[in-house]
Amino acid sequence: MATTATTSQETKxxxxxxxxxxxxxxxxxxxxxxxxxxxxxxxxxxxLPCSSGVKPRWxxxxxxxxxxxxxxxxxxxxxxxxxxxxxxxxxxxQTAQELMKEKNINTKRIRMAAVCSVxxxxxxxxxxxxxxxxxxxxx
Amino acid sequence: MKERIGVYIxxxxxxxxxxVDVEELSKMFHKEENVVIAKDVMFACADSNQKDMxxxxxxxxxxxxxxxxxxxxxxxxxxxxxxxxxxxNPSNYVQVNIREQCSWPHSDRPRExxxxxxxxxxxxxxxxSFSESLEDIxxxxxxxxxxxxxxxxxxxxxxxxxxxxxxxxxxxxxxxVGGRIAQKDKLFVTGQSGKQIVASLYxxxxxxxxxxxxxxxxxxxxxxxxxxxxxxxxxxxxxINGKADKQAVKRAxxxxxxxxxxxxxxxxxxxxxxxKNYPEALPDVPVVExxxxxxxxxxxxxxxxxxxxxxxxxxxxxxVGSVLVTTGYENYQPKEGxxxxxxIDNVVTLPELNRLMELNPxxxxxxxxxxxxxxxxxxxxxRQKKGENKYCSRQCCTSTIYTSLQLKxxxxxxxxxxxxxxxRAYGKxxxxxxxxxKQGDLYFKxxxxxxxxxxxxxxxxxxIVKVKDSLTARKELEIEADLVVLVTGMVAREDSTHISELFxxxxxxxxxxxxxxxxxxxxxxxxxxxxxGGTCQGPxxxxxxxxxxxxxxxxxxxxxxxxxxxxxxxxxxVDTDACTWCGKCADVCDYGALKVVEVDGKKVASVNKAxxxxxxxxxxxCPENAIEIAQYTDKGIESMIxxxxxxxxxxxxxxxxxxxxDENAVGMKEYPQVWKxxxxxxxxxxxxxxxxxxxxxxxxxxxxxxxxxxNKYGVVVPAGMDQKExxxxxxxx
Ligand SMILES: Cc1cc2nc3c(=O)[nH]c(=O)nc-3n(C[C@H](O)[C@H](O)[C@H](O)COP(=O)(O)OP(=O)(O)OC[C@H]3O[C@@H](n4cnc5c(N)ncnc54)[C@H](O)[C@@H]3O)c2cc1C
Ligand code: SF4
Ligand code: SF4
Ligand code: SF4
Numbered sequence: 001m002a003t004t005a006t007t008s009q010e011t012k013x014x015x016x017x018x019x020x021x022x023x024x025x026x027x028x029x030x031x032x033x034x035x036x037x038x039x040x041x042x043x044x045x046x047x048l049p050c051s052s053g054v055k056p057r058w059x060x061x062x063x064x065x066x067x068x069x070x071x072x073x074x075x076x077x078x079x080x081x082x083x084x085x086x087x088x089x090x091x092x093x094q095t096a097q098e099l100m101k102e103k104n105i106n107t108k109r110i111r112m113a114a115v116c117s118v119x120x121x122x123x124x125x126x127x128x129x130x131x132x133x134x135x136x137x138x139x
Numbered sequence: 140m141k142e143r144i145g146v147y148i149x150x151x152x153x154x155x156x157x158x159v160d161v162e163e164l165s166k167m168f169h170k171e172e173n174v175v176i177a178k179d180v181m182f183a184c185a186d187s188n189q190k191d192m193x194x195x196x197x198x199x200x201x202x203x204x205x206x207x208x209x210x211x212x213x214x215x216x217x218x219x220x221x222x223x224x225x226x227x228n229p230s231n232y233v234q235v236n237i238r239e240q241c242s243w244p245h246s247d248r249p250r251e252x253x254x255x256x257x258x259x260x261x262x263x264x265x266x267x268s269f270s271e272s273l274e275d276i277x278x279x280x281x282x283x284x285x286x287x288x289x290x291x292x293x294x295x296x297x298x299x300x301x302x303x304x305x306x307x308x309x310x311x312x313x314x315x316v317g318g319r320i321a322q323k324d325k326l327f328v329t330g331q332s333g334k335q336i337v338a339s340l341y342x343x344x345x346x347x348x349x350x351x352x353x354x355x356x357x358x359x360x361x362x363x364x365x366x367x368x369x370x371x372x373x374x375x376x377x378x379i380n381g382k383a384d385k386q387a388v389k390r391a392x393x394x395x396x397x398x399x400x401x402x403x404x405x406x407x408x409x410x411x412x413x414x415k416n417y418p419e420a421l422p423d424v425p426v427v428e429x430x431x432x433x434x435x436x437x438x439x440x441x442x443x444x445x446x447x448x449x450x451x452x453x454x455x456x457x458x459v460g461s462v463l464v465t466t467g468y469e470n471y472q473p474k475e476g477x478x479x480x481x482x483i484d485n486v487v488t489l490p491e492l493n494r495l496m497e498l499n500p501x502x503x504x505x506x507x508x509x510x511x512x513x514x515x516x517x518x519x520x521x522r523q524k525k526g527e528n529k530y531c532s533r534q535c536c537t538s539t540i541y542t543s544l545q546l547k548x549x550x551x552x553x554x555x556x557x558x559x560x561x562x563r564a565y566g567k568x569x570x571x572x573x574x575x576x577k578q579g580d581l582y583f584k585x586x587x588x589x590x591x592x593x594x595x596x597x598x599x600x601x602x603i604v605k606v607k608d609s610l611t612a613r614k615e616l617e618i619e620a621d622l623v624v625l626v627t628g629m630v631a632r633e634d635s636t637h638i639s640e641l642f643x644x645x646x647x648x649x650x651x652x653x654x655x656x657x658x659x660x661x662x663x664x665x666x667x668x669x670x671x672g673g674t675c676q677g678p679x680x681x682x683x684x685x686x687x688x689x690x691x692x693x694x695x696x697x698x699x700x701x702x703x704x705x706x707x708x709x710x711x712x713v714d715t716d717a718c719t720w721c722g723k724c725a726d727v728c729d730y731g732a733l734k735v736v737e738v739d740g741k742k743v744a745s746v747n748k749a750x751x752x753x754x755x756x757x758x759x760x761c762p763e764n765a766i767e768i769a770q771y772t773d774k775g776i777e778s779m780i781x782x783x784x785x786x787x788x789x790x791x792x793x794x795x796x797x798x799x800x801d802e803n804a805v806g807m808k809e810y811p812q813v814w815k816x817x818x819x820x821x822x823x824x825x826x827x828x829x830x831x832x833x834x835x836x837x838x839x840x841x842x843x844x845x846x847x848x849x850n851k852y853g854v855v856v857p858a859g860m861d862q863k864e865x866x867x868x869x870x871x872x
Binding site: 013015017023024026027029030032033034036037038039041042044045046048049050052053054055056057058061062065066067077079080081082083084085088091092095124 | 210212236238239240241242243244245246247248251252254255258259262645646647648653654655656659664665709727729752753754755756758759760764768771773776777779780781783784
């Protein structure tokens with residue numbers, strides 16, 4: 001065993017919370033792992049039935065308690081629950097951004113993209129880009 | 140709050156522990172408050188470990204468990220049943236994905252992977268701390284099914300459902316059954332006639348006493364839900380006297396003075412106002428288009444006892460436990476001017492050509508001219524650059540190739556030119572393509588770009604198709620043809636939106652019905668009890684249509700078998716104290732699962748448990764935060780977020796490839812039982828799979844599958860091939 005100790009804080013990787021969906025985007029994120037496509041180890045995922053079920057208060061909770069950014073890996077038009085899913089998810093993001101403004105949190109800290117069940121590389125590159133954006137934000 | 144939690148952290152052979160220090164983590168979580176047991180295990184899913192878990196739960200009176208291993212998609216049900224076997228409510232189990240979402244994607248950074256795993260596990264423990272024991276919702280269901288649409292998919296499914304003991308109502312909008320295949324003289328790959336298939340299916344249906352067929356019938360209203368759908372049908376009259384003499388009916392058809400374009404022949408011929416789609420169409424009773432006989436008093440007087448023009452529409456109400464939608468597809472109708480359609484006189488579609496061929500047994504004649512050469516333009520209305528039909532219609536390549544073979548067989552002198560983007564004659568259909576090429580059909584490939592699409596022009600009396608052929612350096616070729624055939628694809632039916640609204644089945648942008656998941660739940664819709672099959676879901680050939688509708692039929696039979704259905708309890712619930720009935724949740728719920736009720740004189744939202752899908756769309760819109768989904772509560776999710784913030788000091792574990800292999804060998808006693816049995820069935824020398832199967836008495840597929848994994852973990856090694864080069868040898872490591 002080596003003796004160096006480190007934490008994710010020391011490596012300064014922005015901490016990202018991802019909301020994924022059970023049937024579409026979470027399998028896409030699993031694919032990235034399966035194929036050993038690397039992305040930042042400061043990415044944490046919570047899976048839900050549908051991206052339109054993310055509550056703005058959860059987003060705020062994450063941003064106020066140490067997460068640097070929140071990413072919604074949405075089903076887009078593939079959603080099996082609602083054809084209006086992209087619109088619903090957009091409304092959630094807008095509501096969250098309003099709340100973020102009230103609390104002086106930069107609205108760039110939230111992002112959404114459609115991630116499909118085989119979107120391994122796109123997911124990894126979304127994480128890389130978002131990490132860069134977050135690292136560049138000066139509040 | 141849970142106070143006696145068991146945490147199991149899996150090595151997964153080395154898939155996890157090569158990168159994540161699971162031993163360190165189990166020591167760390169063992170010290171946590173409320174965690175009674177924290178163990179690292181070689182294979183959490185191994186039978187031996189499952190038994191240990193059951194024992195742990197019972198002996199230590201655990202009130203919740205967390206398994207940190209692979210993706211929940213693989214083993215959620217395994218561990219839920221472990222919990223159930225131990226007498227623990229399965230909702231008090233959380234699976235944490237530290238393989239697909241930790242050790243594998245972060246195999247390049249083992250130390251950080253371990254820090255992340257610690258956060259993920261903490262989040263899992265937090266989440267399970269707030270878990271509640273949920274019981275499945277039990278619903279009583281009727282053992283009856285409505286199959287909507289009597290095409291080949293619906294007819295075949297109806298027979299299967301009836302034979303499995305369900306009462307079946309087969310509802311068809313048209314006056315005759317069979318759907319589109321009746322319009323095809325010969326179907327690939329078998330060469331059978333579509334009409335014959337329809338006749339034999341109808342015959343089989345008639346033999347089943349528990350199938351009722353409704354033709355000329357549409358759905359008016361749907362209410363209720365899984366187990367008890369209430370459906371109102373409107374049955375249109377045929378206006379034929381049920382007691383009339385058959386010969387008189389036949390005469391009435393012949394003597395009918397009114398003619399209109401024949402929709403069954405796609406407008407290529409005319410039919411009478413009293414008609415059948417084709418002479419053998421079933422049910423064997425013609426239909427009168429009464430509206431067209433309004434001004435024919437002499438004729439209607441003559442056949443007064445044969446016709447029954449006063450017959451009224453009938454409304455029928457049914458209650459069924461489940462619904463299978465098999466409403467099929469429509470042919471793509473090219474726009475005026477699209478590749479010369481309707482603007483150049485000898486441009487037709489593939490379905491039109493198929494009808495023409497049946498109507499012209501000797502010589503193929505169109506517009507009075509004998510056709511000796513045909514240019515097919517593929518992918519019309521499919522794979523659109525502009526427009527919503529982005530999909531490939533799957534069957535049209537093969538259908539065209541097969542038509543081309545028939546053209547040559549039937550009319551001998553016929554040259555065909557095929558202007559395609561890609562040929563998608565997959566599986567056994569490839570053989571037809573080879574035959575077509577051999578018989579001298581000519582193929583030209585055009586680029587998948589709008590500007591490179593073929594152009595149809597009239598030059599004098601001749602029709603010319605210009606194409607830049609990719610196979611000859613994109614040289615522009617001019618092909619003169621007697622007939623240009625547009626290979627039109629499949630589109631969703633005009634009324635798919637209406638059916639989607641009635642049953643609340645989601646539809647895609649292409650307007651075909653959406654299944655829950657194309658691979659995992661291919662015939663299920665998010666509406667409990669409503670299934671889809673055949674081409675209403677997307678383009679399919681006959682084999683594929685029938686496969687999917689039969690899959691739906693089996694699902695339904697399994698669902699209704701016992702008379703009650705257990706429904707997932709992960710659905711919405713309303714806090715009636717907080718709810719002020721603003722109706723916002725009901726507005727966004729596509730399923731109509733939320734209705735207003737009065738509780739103690741106060742109006743509040745109420746969830747229909749049989750209808751709610753648990754999608755969660757209603758929760759974020761509530762201004763009072765009065766609605767939530769079980770297992771996705773604020774406490775649960777926010778405590779997970781807090782758990783992720785766990786920042787620990789983890790020392791780096793040195794990863795040494797040899798050590799990893801050795802570790803596996805040391806952990807031998809932890810291997811799954813089958814591995815031990817396989818090893819016991821192996822000699823110390825080289826073994827082929829059949830030898831191991833013989834010695835171990837295990838199933839062949841089990842041995843083959845596990846040997847691959849054992850090889851990956853270095854438990855066995857491949858040792859070349861046997862002399863006949865038939866089998867690989869394996870040796871114990
Ligand atoms: C040009 C062409 C050639 C083809 N050739 C072949 C071939 O050679 N071999 C092959 O395997 N496949 C072929 N196909 C594909 C084949 O036609 C389909 O796979 C098959 O017809 C699908 O059957 P279905 O039951 O899903 O749909 P359909 O045949 O469309 O039947 C659906 C039925 O549902 C009814 N319906 C619709 N809406 C309602 C409603 N609201 N209420 C009640 N009833 C309703 C319709 O009236 C119809 O009877 C061809 C397709 C095309 C376009
Ligand atoms: S099956 Fe062939 S003709 Fe039909 S859309 Fe697909 S590629 Fe085009
Ligand atoms: S949105 Fe909230 S307050 Fe409004 S009716 Fe629904 S549960 Fe009640
Ligand atoms: S979770 Fe809410 S929106 Fe979704 S089906 Fe249930 S009640 Fe409707």
